[in-house]
Amino acid sequence: KTLNLIGYSIFLFLYRLGISITSLWSPKSQLCLKGRRRFPKIDPSSKKIWVHCASLGEFEQARPVIEALKKQNPNIPLVLSFFSPSGFEVRKDYAFADKVIYLPMDGRRNAERLIHDINPMLVIWVKYEYWFHYLKTLNNKKIPTLLISSIFRTSQPFFKPYGSFWRKQLHFFSALSVQDEESSKLLHNIGFRENIFINGDTRFDRVLHLASDRISSENFGFVDEKEKIIVAGSTWKDDEDLLLHFHQTHSDYKMIIVPHEIGDTHVEEILKRFRHSKRYSEWKKNNISEPKKIKVWVVDKIGLLSTLYSISTISYIGGGFNKSGIHNILEAAVWSKPVIFGPNYQKFREAKDLIRMGGAFSVKNPDEWNSIMETWHEFPEKMKEASEISGVYVRSNGGATERIMDYIYRNRLLTNPSN
Helix, strand or coil: CCCHHHHHHHHHHHHHHHHHCCCCHHCCCCHEEEEEEEECCCCCCCCCEEEECHHHHHHHHHHHHHHHHHCCCCCCCEEEEEEEEEHHHHCCCCCCCCCCEEEECCCHHHHHHHHHHHCCCEEEEECCCCCHHHHHHHHCCCCCCEEEEEECCCHHHCCCCCCCHHHHHCCCEEEECEEEEEEEEHHHHCCCCCCCCHHHHHHHHHHHHHHHEEEECCHHHHCCCCCCCEEEEECCCCHHHHHHHHHHHHHCEEEEEEEEEHHHHHHHHHHHHHEEEHHHHHHHHCCCCCCHCCCCCCCCCCCCCHHHHHHHCCEEEEECCCCCCCCCCCHHHCCCCCCCEECCCCHHHHHHHHHCCEEEEEEECCCHHHHHHHHHCCCCCHHHHHHHHHHHHHHHHCCHHHHHHHHHHCCCCCCCCCC
């Protein structure tokens, strides 16, 4: 145990050092340092709910639960913390949180101080996030702490011979709400017998809510929704290489590209590579005549992607050529669209499910994508079938939020904040 803690302390030191070094050139690291320069100011006098997310993706999983908690308990303050700037900077003004903060770096003193100030009656952490001192302190104080929408794979350290330190952190949670039966079995195999619940993934509830609250199509007057449209979301350069080939070989499709990074440098690179392309922001300024004649649009604004998928004929999801893997495919599938993405999707249950069912397709190169398109051209009913499979899959997997909320209330995890 002592060796594990020494190793963990060395890891934290090297992590902080790495952020300091990379901040010399990385805006993300600069934000990370700046955000943690001062300890969060939180009034400890009232009991609160604390929800912690690593980044923006985990926030989207937490969001349905956060909003259900606040709607049903409006008088209980809620603190939302992020580890990554990509979550904090986008959601620092989130209306359903009374306070949004950066999580201070892990350590015994920081954990004691933050938990004292938040004074939580209930703590919810999301999917992947394990910080030893925070979790140990919460456990020592007997504060109910849930891990929700979690998913486990054999490649994770919990299931390795050297994984005792990581397994210890799982024991600090009061309950583990997992996405699927495979995760439950893996935990069972390493000695977890109680407080494991298969509740599904709250992201399904989030995208179903978005689909029910669709923005009017008038917002997309730069395209004709009767056209054949590719909406490519959260793209990186390798994705854009593939999309460029598609653009050059399928002139009958209009393309809307929503890059993962919307900074001017990346957007300008895309505009140079794709002929007859324009920025979405130029259309918003009324600077483009006859916008429906433009073949490629590059969206340089955050917050439109999930609704843009609704007007697509085919949706392409970026990230599949990166080590971290694909971005959220459910935002597209909920609209009953066939989904295409790169080869790195194995971490994502929904991607594997939809490939197996025939609603999604992974491609490594242009030839593989062309082969799919040729099949759909010859047998259009197959494309229609893929679309229907995607929509049915998402609708049939909703309800995780309701099950998590039911667990919270059945176990009386929310008490009167004045107690």
